[in-house]
Amino acid sequence: MMTAAIHEQYTKEIYDGLGYFAVWMPNSPVALGDVGFVRGRRFHRMTSLADLGIAFETVGPGAAVVHSYASESGVEVSVNGDVATPDVLGIAPQLTVTVTFHRAHTTYLRAVDCTEEAIRDHLALQRGLTELRETGVWLGEYVVVTKLVRTGPAVIMVSSQAATRVEFQASAGDLAPLSLPVGSAGAGVGTSVGSSLAAEAVALDGGLTPFLELSALRRGLSARPRLRLRGPGTGSKPDGTSADRWELAPLSWEQFAEDGVPAS
Numbered sequence: 001m002m003t004a005a006i007h008e009q010y011t012k013e014i015y016d017g018l019g020y021f022a023v024w025m026p027n028s029p030v031a032l033g034d035v036g037f038v039r040g041r042r043f044h045r046m047t048s049l050a051d052l053g054i055a056f057e058t059v060g061p062g063a064a065v066v067h068s069y070a071s072e073s074g075v076e077v078s079v080n081g082d083v084a085t086p087d088v089l090g091i092a093p094q095l096t097v098t099v100t101f102h103r104a105h106t107t108y109l110r111a112v113d114c115t116e117e118a119i120r121d122h123l124a125l126q127r128g129l130t131e132l133r134e135t136g137v138w139l140g141e142y143v144v145v146t147k148l149v150r151t152g153p154a155v156i157m158v159s160s161q162a163a164t165r166v167e168f169q170a171s172a173g174d175l176a177p178l179s180l181p182v183g184s185a186g187a188g189v190g191t192s193v194g195s196s197l198a199a200e201a202v203a204l205d206g207g208l209t210p211f212l213e214l215s216a217l218r219r220g221l222s223a224r225p226r227l228r229l230r231g232p233g234t235g236s237k238p239d240g241t242s243a244d245r246w247e248l249a250p251l252s253w254e255q256f257a258e259d260g261v262p263a264s
Contacts, residue, residue: 006198009105010158011041012257017069020149020211021256026156027201030209032058032117034145038251038260043214049144052137054128061115061150067211074106075099099166101159105198113152113206122146122215126248129217133246138217143251143260147213152206160198168202213250216261220245 004012007024014022023030024042033049033056049056070077080096099108119125125144132138157166201208255261 004105006105006158006160008041010107010199013071013107014069014109014211015253015256018067018211021214021251023210023212025199025201026158026210027199027203027208030145030148030212032056032119032145032148035142037139037141038143038214038256040259041257043143043145043212046142049125049128052132054125054132056125057120058117059120060117064113064115064152067109067111067114067149067151069107069109071103071106071108074103075101075108077108094169097168099157101157101164101166101196102162104159104162106159108155108157109210111151111154111156111208111210114149114154116147116149118147118213122248126217126246129248130246133217140217141260143214143216145212146215146250148209149211150206151203151208151210154201154203154206154208154210156199156201156208156210157197158199159196161196164196166197214256214260215248215250216255217246217248218261220247 011022011024014020021043030043030045031048033054034043034045035047035049035052036043036045038044076099078098078100080098101108125146129138129144133140155168201210251260
């Protein structure tokens, strides 16, 4: 039995645990309206809606939330320091956070102040993309980023080896809850065995875009067969082909895992 590649394991765990497609590498920049294709569970940017002449409005950002994830039975987090007691100036103390990966290909993720942004009008976008498809500009395998998650301070680590241990400093004021901590904007991060990490994304000032939704044009399920004329007085009947009606819809996990939508 073949072992899944690191990015395959990571993207599947994030989808199962958080319900988003994960960007690989976790620190790769992505923007709303980016256009490209999916290969090997990776989004490959080719152009953008702006470059294709399609304007769009956005909705969001919404209320900030915290996203936490740790691979089951594979990650242990410990904290050394006094969380409850600030110093005499009222400043939260610095703590040492240790993350131990007991298995290879396991993930530790902690991101605070996460907000969602999305393209507002999917019907208008659908019309614009359909016009581009009719002129041959929009390729059948293209997908577009229609929703994006931006983080505040965040730490994302993926191990490449078992028995990998990472330590970093964090302010106690930013640990909520303590069992899954995150570094503050003033914290230092140092990995004890950085070469054993397959991926490490640390954004102490925020700004990562690690999760997204992808959408694609696909033939509308409600499209009716065309009528084929058979000549005067002979009537007509369906020719068995679908009308050129396209619908913009989010990719499913199966489509993402199987390299997006087939060109058609």
